[in-house]
Amino acid sequence: MSVLNIPEFGNQFGQACSLQTGPETPFLSRLSALVIKDCNDLKSLQGIMEHSAYLGRLVIKGCDSLTSIAEGQLPSSLKRLEISSCKNLQCLLNGSEDSNHSNASLVEYLYVSQCPALESLSSRVQLSETLQHLEIQHCKRLKTLGQLAETLKHLETKTCHKLESLSSSGQLPNSLEHLSIYDCGNLSSTGQLPASLQHLEIKNCSKLTSLSSGQLPAPLKYLKISSCQSLISIADSLQNLSNLREIDIFFCPSLDSFPADGLPNSNLTILSIQYCYKLVALPSFMHTLNSLKELNILNNINLVSLSSFPQQGFPSSLTSLSITGLQFYQVMKRLHKLTSLxxxxxxxxxxxxxxxxxxxxxxxxxxxxxxxxxxxxxxxxxxxxxxxxxxxxxxxxxxxxxxxxxxxxxxxxxxxxxxxxxxxxxxxxxxxxxxxxxxxxxxxxxxxxxxxxxxx
CATH class of the missing domain: 3.80.10 (Leucine-rich repeat, LRR (right-handed beta-alpha superhelix))
Structure with a gap:
């Protein structure tokens, strides 16, 4: 047997508060995936995990008595852990700094959602030494993600309203390639962005004022920012982003300018600027963006004068243009020059x-x-x-x-x-x-x- 889905596990195994591995459950030792759902009596994973030598994926959902998971309870074979709708879960992995290293979690993929009491991901210094993918959603009491593993490549947080910092150290792992932050209204800074970052997406973070005090990471390919009302600047310069393919800025009403030296002209194919009410000028040297194919300039109410637009016009490489009327009047006489549109x-x-x-x-x-x-x-x-x-x-x-x-x-x-x-x-x-x-x-x-x- 490779997969087992057990609803109401606690009720099936009597009134004992922990799962038990006994003669009636010999199949547990052969499982590669286990789903435990709506087990209101479940308080501990003690027992079952000790005999799950081949377990690679564990899903726990709707287990309201579960407050934490002792780190030593997870088998070394476990690579994927998904926990959701456990309303009393306070600490995900409960261990200590001097706990046996051989018992440390080797989880590579961690998903946590709808755990409103969660305050900490781990009581240890580090969550997991092997973690590569971390996704946290709808954990309204969580203030920090703690110290993240240096192996982490993908980080996504969504609707964690009290989240103040992504990392307790103020630095994200150097291995991180994908960072998505949604609906974290108390987050004022991302911390120092790692040099390996390729995808950055931030949405509805009302306290965020800037992405970087200097330059963004050079490998960055996708930059998407939306509904960040306090965002004033993106970075001092974007010229180092030779790999950048897409910039999408939506509803950032405090953003008033782009870096003076313009945008990188090597690989940028999509540029979208919408509902940036204070923006008074488009990026400089736009006519040099020879790879640009799609340009969206919509509802930026202060882009109304001829000086708001590049004097040399848009690049002839454009194949798609979306523009609001007030801005359209400033470019309409140059439309015939867009021979690829x-x-x-x-x-x-x-x-x-x-x-x-x-x-x-x-x-x-x-x-x-x-x-x-x-x-x-x-x-x-x-x-x-x-x-x-x-x-x-x-x-x-x-x-x-x-x-x-x-x-x-x-x-x-x-x-x-x-x-x-x-x-x-x-x-x-x-x-x-x-x-x-x-x-x-x-x-x-x-x-x-x-x-x-x-x-x-």
């Missing part, structure tokens, strides 16, 4: 009455295959002349344009394969009235959806 998403052009606006000399790139217009509250018409040169356009989406009454009189291009219309009441009425006409603007479009309903 295939997807354009524009939202929030509050005063545009036609699109593209011929009076403002907007020339859309002829290579476009996807175009999305969203929240043009004054838009009354689509310019036939502006669409005429879009011979590659296959996808058109129009949403939240309440004043738009019709499609171009000369008809849409025969190249369009999909048309999506939503929350455009007048345009919807027009299309539904004319959809049966053989020469209607929609007649040659294979796929049409209006307000989520398939038309043809």
């Amino acid at each position: 295939i997807s354009l998403h524009i939202s929030g052009c509050q005063d545009a009455m036609s699109f593209p606006e011929e009076t403002k000399a907007i020339i859309l790139p002829t290579c476009l295959t996807r175009l999305t217009l969203d929240n043009f509250v004054m838009l009354e018409s689509l310019s036939p002349k502006g669409f005429r040169n879009l011979t590659s356009l296959e996808y058109l989406s129009i949403s939240k344009c309440p004043a738009l009454t019709s499609l171009p009189k000369e008809g849409l291009l025969s190249s369009i394969l999909e048309l999506h219309i939503s929350e455009c009441s007048q345009l919807k009425d027009y299309c539904l009235r004319n959809r049966e006409r053989h020469k209607s603007e929609m007649a040659n479009i294979p796929y049409v959806k209006i307000d989520g309903k398939f038309i043809h």
